[in-house]
Amino acid sequence: MLRRWWFMERLRPAVPERRAGELSKEQQQLVLDEWAAARERLDRLVSARVTAVGDVLRATELPSSTGPLTPGVADPRAQGDCAWAFDAFQAAGKLLDEAADLPDLAAAAVLADRALERFAAVHARAAGQPVPKPAERCFYNPLHTAAGRTREPVRQQHRRRARRRTGPREAAADRRPACPSCRRAILAGQAPDVLPALVPVRLSRLRTARVLVPYYSVPQQWSLWSVCACGAYGDEWPSLVLRGEHRKRAAAARRA
């Protein structure tokens, strides 16, 4: 996603403390310029995605099982799923408007996609059809195409892995859901194409710089998105966003 990852070195504990002060003003400006360009690109892509999901949600009629005034037909699960889908879509729009960083924009795309998946599940159940499986997202960058995971049952996967001689790279590639491209990179001993986040780091008593780090290494008090692959896991994120929790955490990062 970004070309200059050298600045990540600044946060690694192995890097001696004195090197942090070497981040010059020009280097800091390069980081900020690259971040701003990535943000602009992502904003355009995610806006288009959220708009497209909105068009589908508006154009699709709700199944009768979601109606509040249809005794004998109303299905509380369908009603709950529809309410979640609309909250997730509303949260995606709010994130798009109020994004402080790239993971907020990624979360907008993930929540809009999940709204559509949940909505499709309600329709499939109402029509007596099999419910499509939600996409498994790439942990390293939840904006990537769906993570490739074998569909064999978990027990068979364990047996197959136990039979196979697993080296450290295979073990690393299996540790998290990864899209084919990130998985190939890990197997080749390279870094996957990680979604970055901009965080403050104190260079001296008087000077703080902003550096890019993998979104999943951002402290939870600064971001909702580091623990849930930008809203890919768990159902609590739409309501937290609608209550403004993402803004509170971004403000905590700014005060750091």
Ligand SMILES: [Zn+2]
């Ligand atoms: Zn990926």
